[in-house]
Amino acid sequence: KAGVTQTPRYLIKTRGQQVTLSCSPISGHRSVSWYQQTPGQGLQFLFEYFSETQRNKGNFPGRFSGRQFSNSRSEMNVSTLELGDSALYLCASSPLTRLANTGELFFGEGSRLTVL
């Protein structure tokens, strides 16, 4: 069974640009969540999508947005990039049903964004 796939793995942008990151969840998983990880702030929750609807949102500015498609694939977008947006962006998927759930979020390997 294929794991969570994130693309691209590495990218470099300059301030003011925008970026789109993609996440393909494990087949059958309907929940996709996104996280930002930096050395200073640790791993912080961005937002979560379930069946194309944003159900939960973390404390990030409106420059950070996302969406989920009918096949559960998800994208996140960051507009007007700032130096502080340099981070590892992680995506996780889950089946999100109590019967099939061990409490496990399945993470991808992340997209490493560097903003110059």
Added chain:
Amino acid sequence: LAKTTQPISMDSYEGQEVNITCSHNNIATNDYITWYQQFPSQGPRFIIQGYKTKVTNEVASLFIPADRKSSTLSLPRVSLSDTAVYYCLVGDWMIDFNKFYFGSGTKLNVKP
């Protein structure tokens, strides 16, 4: 938000048992306790989850006292490959992801 407190770092030697304790005084009735492992530049990997008493799987055990205000992750006979950051999370993310707080984790360094 049920905040957790873990040691920032721990050292151990190969073959030893490692116990990492997490304090979560404000845990709510519906909250689960979940532990993740993360290697550099990789996504976290689920280790174990529990609600009360003791849970064991093929890689670890989780001990939770009756008051649930703390929990201990036990890694039997660690190896060098267990060197990683371990996160204790408290919450019920099926309800609210914002309550699923990773914190700073415990950096475990296993020495030969």
